[in-house]
Structure formats: C-alpha cells, structure tokens
Amino acid sequence: MATDHTSVAGFLADEAATLHLGQTLANCLQAGLQLQLHGDLGAGKTTFTRGLLRGLGYSGKVKSPTYTLVESYSLPMATVHHFDLYRFNDPREWFDAGFADYLASDSLCIVEWPQKAAGALPAPDMSLELQMANDGRNYRLVAHSETGNACLARYQTLTAAS
Ligand SMILES: Nc1ncnc2c1ncn2[C@@H]1O[C@H](COP(=O)(O)OP(=O)(O)O)[C@@H](O)[C@H]1O
Numbered sequence: 001m002a003t004d005h006t007s008v009a010g011f012l013a014d015e016a017a018t019l020h021l022g023q024t025l026a027n028c029l030q031a032g033l034q035l036q037l038h039g040d041l042g043a044g045k046t047t048f049t050r051g052l053l054r055g056l057g058y059s060g061k062v063k064s065p066t067y068t069l070v071e072s073y074s075l076p077m078a079t080v081h082h083f084d085l086y087r088f089n090d091p092r093e094w095f096d097a098g099f100a101d102y103l104a105s106d107s108l109c110i111v112e113w114p115q116k117a118a119g120a121l122p123a124p125d126m127s128l129e130l131q132m133a134n135d136g137r138n139y140r141l142v143a144h145s146e147t148g149n150a151c152l153a154r155y156q157t158l159t160a161a162s
C-alpha cells in the first residue's frame with residue numbers, strides 16, 4: 001500500500017511536546033521552504049518555532065516577532081525568517097515591508113498569522129495547525145507542495161523509527 005505523506009496529526013500533551021515537535025521537524029526541513037502556522041493566540045505557534053530553531057542549532061533566545069513582525073536567524077542550513085503578521089491591517093503590508101524578498105531559495109520562512117497577508121503571501125510548502133484540546137494541543141501537519149511532501153515523508157520516517 002502506498003504511504004500517504006500529505007498529512008500527519010497527533011496530540012501534544014504539554015509545552016515540552018510542542019518544543020519536541022519543532023525540534024524533530026527541524027531535521028526534515030530544507031532551505032527554500034515556507035511553513036505557515038495556524039492557531040489561536042496562545043495555541044503554541046511561537047513555542048513550536050522555538051523548538052524548531054533549537055533543532056536547527058540555534059541556542060540563543062527566541063523572541064516572539066509580535067512587534068517587530070519578523071525575527072531573522074543566520075543558521076548553517078539557512079537564514080530563518082520567523083514572521084508574526086498579527087498586527088497587519090492590510091495584506092498589502094507584506095509588499096510594503098519588502099517581505100516578498102525574504103522568500104528565497106536559501107531561506108526558510110516560518111509564518112504566524114499568514115491569513116493576515118492573504119493574497120500577498122504565496123501558498124506554503126507546509127502548514128501546521130494547532131488547536132487547544134483540554135490541557136494540551138491537537139496538531140496537524142499538512143504538505144502543500146512536492147518540497148513539503150518530501151519533508152513530511154522524512155518526518156514520518158524519522159518518527160516511525162523512534
Ligand atoms: N502542547 C501544549 N500543551 C499545553 N500548553 C502548551 C502546549 N504548547 C505550548 N503551550 C503553552 O501555551 C502557550 C503558547 O504560547 P505561544 O507559543 O506564544 O502561542 P502563539 O504563538 O500561538 O500565540 C505558552 O504558554 C506555552 O507554554
């Protein structure tokens with residue numbers, strides 16, 4: 001039977017589990033990829049990104065880009081741009097801020113509140129949905145491109161082996 005790599009879902013019992021998901025997924029990503037993070041305020045998007053950056057070898061402090069809109073990290077695999085577009089009033093701000101240039105083949109873009117740039121931001125390679133569930137979070141990772149599919153396949157291989 002063919003394996004379906006288009007989505008993976010699960011439960012994250014606590015903050016450590018969200019960090020772990022990010023850290024594990026970091027090993028499966030590649031430069032040029034755009035990952036969109038969906039979920040309410042406090043769902044764990046920034047926590048997940050913290051784990052992801054740690055998994056990419058960054059050991060410093062990860063600030064939420066709530067006010068700065070973007071925080072960038074120059075790491076061995078790629079320059080990582082972590083966006084939080086919550087404060088956008090209009091999707092055109094994506095172009096006005098010059099963010100279109102940040103999506104490059106040597107960068108990895110992680111976007112919180114992508115719906116705030118609807119129509120301006122290109123379709124993602126992968127998305128993560130986080131939803132409050134009792135004291136934890138439900139998550140779903142979805143691939144939207146060949147690149148995203150390849151990453152999700154690596155993730156499934158990695159987690160099946162452990
Ligand atoms: N799986 C989880 N279960 C319970 N609490 C979590 C989980 N993941 C993260 N948290 C907590 O929820 C909050 C999420 O905050 P944050 O990551 O800033 O959310 P967002 O960026 O989506 O607004 C943090 O207080 C974090 O400790």
Ligand SMILES: [Mg+2]
Nearest residue numbers: 045046064112
């Ligand atoms: Mg956040």
